Amino acid sequence: MKTRFYSIFFALLASLIGGINVTAAADLQTQLERFFHARFPDKQTSLTVVVKTPQEQWPQCEAPLLALSNNTRVWGNVSVSVRCGEQRRFIQTEVQVTGNYLVSARPLRRGVTLTAADLRQTTGRLDLLPPRALLLPKDAMGAVLLRDLPPGQPLTSAMLRRAWVVKSGQTVQVLAQGVGFSINSEGKAMGNAAAGQSVRIRMASGQIVNGVAGEDGVIYIAQ
Template identity: 55%
Template sequence: MSSFTLRALALWLLLCGSAAATALSDQLTAFFQTRFAHSDTAITVVVRTPAAQWPVCNAPQFSLPGNGRPWGNLSVQARCGDARRFIQVQVQATGQYLAVSRSVRRGDSLGAGDVQTVSGRLDTLPTRLILNPSRALAAVALRDLTPGQPLTESMVRQPWRVKAGQSVQVIAQGDGFSAIAAGKALNNATIAQPVRVRLASGQVVSGRADADGNILITL
C-alpha cells in the first residue's frame, strides 16, 4: 500500500471519528436541552468517555440515573436495544441565576433590592442555585450575605407560615370525609413543612402547613 493511500485512509478514519463524536455530542445536547425547555439556559455537552465505549447504535436512548445535579460532570445511560452503556459527560450550562446585590445580615428578610439576576456558567457555581426570583423575595438569610455571592437554597429559608404557640386550624380530609378542629402549633414551619399540633383535647396530630397557615391532614 502506497504512503499516499495510507495517509488518505488515516484522514478518512479521523474524519469518521470526528463526525461520530459530533453526532453523539449533538444527541446528548438535545437530550439535556429538553430538561431546560422552559428556560433560556444554553447547554453544551462534552463527551468524556473514550470512543471505544460509546453506544453501538445510531440513535441510543438516553436516561439519567436518579435525580441529581442538572449539569456538571454526569453519567448518562445510553441504551441500544438490550445493550446499555454509561457515558461520562460534562454538561456546560450558561444561564441566569440570582446573586446578592448588597450586604444582608443573618436573620434579615430579602427584598427586591437585595438580589439581582446575572448570567454565567451555572455548572461552575455552587450547587442548589436559586434561579427563580420568587424563591428569594421575603426569604430569610441564614448567614451574613455579601455582594456578588451566588444565592443558593442553603443560604436562606422561606418565611415561617406557622410559628410555635400559634393558634391554628387543623383540616382533616379523606374519602368523603372532612373535619376541622382548633389547636396550637408545636413547631415553626414554612409552607408544606410538617407541623405538630396539640388539639384542645390534648391529642397531638401532625400535618403540613398550607399558604393560609392552616394545617392539612390527609386521611
C-alpha cells in the same frame, strides 16, 4: 496485480469503516447536545458538551437511548446511560452551561425576609456554581436568610428557609375534613412550620394530632 488489487480493496474497506465510525461519533455528540439542551428551555442559556469517554468506547447505533444515570445534576460532570439495543454504556461528559442565576443585590443580614430589592440576576457559568444554586427570583422571594451575605454572592437553597406561617406555641385553627364533614377547632402548635410542612398540634383536650400548615396558617387534617 492481485497484490495491488487487494491493497486497494482493504484500503477502501478501512476508509469506509472509519467513515462509519466518524459518522456515528458525530451523531452521538449531536444527540448528547440535543439531550442536554432539552433540559434548558430558557433560550438565553447556552451549553457545551465535552465527551470525556474515549471515542472507541462509544456505542455505535443510529438512534441510541439516552438517560441520566442516577444523577440529578444536568451540568458539570454527568454520567449518561447510552443504550444501543442490548448494549449499554455509560458515557462520561462535562456539561458547561452559561445562563442566568441569582445573587444578592446588596449586603444582607441573617434573618431578613427576601424581597425583589434584595435579589439580582446575573449571567455566568452555572456548572461552576455551588450545589443547589438558585436561578430565578421566585425561588428566593419571601424566604428567610440563614446567614449574612455580601453583595454579588450566589444564592443557594441551603442559605434559605421558607418563612414560618405557624410558630411554636401559637394558637392555630385546626380544620379536619373528610367525606361529607368538616370540623373546625383550635390547638397550640408544638413546632414551627412553613406552608406545606407537617406540624404537631396539641388540642384543648390534650390530644396531639398531626396536620399540614396552609398558606393562611390554618392546620389541615385529612381524615
